[in-house]
Amino acid sequence: MPAFLRALRHDRLTLVWLLLLAVTLFSTEIGGGASWFGSPAVVTAAVLAIAFAKVTVVMFTFMELRGAPLVLRLLAAGWLAVVLGVLLAAYAGVFA
Amino acid sequence: MRDPGPIAVETRRNHIPGEAGVWVLIFGEMTVFAAIFASFLHYHHFDVAGFTAAQAELTKAIGLANTLLLLTSSLLVAKAVHATRLGEITRAPRLFALALACALGFIALKSFEYYELFARGVAVDSHMFFGFYFGLTALHLGHVVIGSILLALLARVTRNPLAKPMHYALVESAGCFWHMVDLLWIVIFPLLYLVE
Numbered sequence: 001m002p003a004f005l006r007a008l009r010h011d012r013l014t015l016v017w018l019l020l021l022a023v024t025l026f027s028t029e030i031g032g033g034a035s036w037f038g039s040p041a042v043v044t045a046a047v048l049a050i051a052f053a054k055v056t057v058v059m060f061t062f063m064e065l066r067g068a069p070l071v072l073r074l075l076a077a078g079w080l081a082v083v084l085g086v087l088l089a090a091y092a093g094v095f096a
Numbered sequence: 097m098r099d100p101g102p103i104a105v106e107t108r109r110n111h112i113p114g115e116a117g118v119w120v121l122i123f124g125e126m127t128v129f130a131a132i133f134a135s136f137l138h139y140h141h142f143d144v145a146g147f148t149a150a151q152a153e154l155t156k157a158i159g160l161a162n163t164l165l166l167l168t169s170s171l172l173v174a175k176a177v178h179a180t181r182l183g184e185i186t187r188a189p190r191l192f193a194l195a196l197a198c199a200l201g202f203i204a205l206k207s208f209e210y211y212e213l214f215a216r217g218v219a220v221d222s223h224m225f226f227g228f229y230f231g232l233t234a235l236h237l238g239h240v241v242i243g244s245i246l247l248a249l250l251a252r253v254t255r256n257p258l259a260k261p262m263h264y265a266l267v268e269s270a271g272c273f274w275h276m277v278d279l280l281w282i283v284i285f286p287l288l289y290l291v292e
Binding site: 021033040059065092095 | 110111112113119123126127130133134135137138140141142144148151152156160163164167168170171173174175178268271272275278279282283285286287289290291292
């Protein structure tokens with residue numbers, strides 16, 4: 001195994017970063033007009049859900065929320081779920 | 097084995113990163129942005145064709161490049177905070193300086209994007225989409241500038257060993273503020289460039 005790959009195995013932060021880059025490229029590919037699958041609604045729901053998954057990962061790893069008190073972790077998770085729900089509802093025209 | 101310093105490293109249980117007040121600020125700010133995100137999507141629902149045509153004026157590659165810059169800066173800051181705790185007074189400031197370089201790259205690209213849009217005759221009142229585009233990105237850019245100043249300060253203060261436990265909390269707090277700048281852009285990018 002190449003040295004840099006061996007080093008990566010113990011570098012959780014860099015692994016997470018690589019994952020975030022890959023997911024970003026994927027959502028950029030499927031979103032914004034030139035989409036090659038699904039309806040606009042499916043693409044939009046997918047790119048927003050991916051964005052919130054990324055936010056969750058950044059909070060729990062880079063911001064070290066995973067070592068935080070349960071209250072703060074629950075608050076963050078709850079906030080993220082509610083806001084994603086509100087955004088999807090707004091997109092669907094629920095607040096007309 | 098390196099000395100972990102006065103504060104145990106990273107995965108202390110039940111430790112609030114930075115301090116509680118910072119998280120009040122973070123969730124407060126993010127809630128304000130979330131309200132703008134929701135109203136953007138609300139109006140998008142009633143003028144999909146207009147929003148899509150306006151969105152086509154944006155260059156997706158610039159938004160993508162800026163996303164990659166901020167994700168990278170966030171990794172550098174996470175590593176820098178870790179290095180600060182380990183008392184690595186050479187590596188920590190270097191990592192903070194690299195994160196600052198990413199931040200300046202973001203500001204440069206954003207300025208270029210504004211310039212390019214204005215040059216093509218796009219204005220804030222061209223379409224409601226651009227009202228949201230300029231409003232959201234300018235508000236975010238303000239946070240990038242404040243965060244850049246914090247990163248420059250961190251790159252300075254971490255050149256010396258930190259004297260008090262409170263100083264570590266300040267470094268963590270400033271780090272968390274920078275991560276929030278990244279978080280906001282993680283949602284702004286798909287919202288403006290990718291939503292259909």
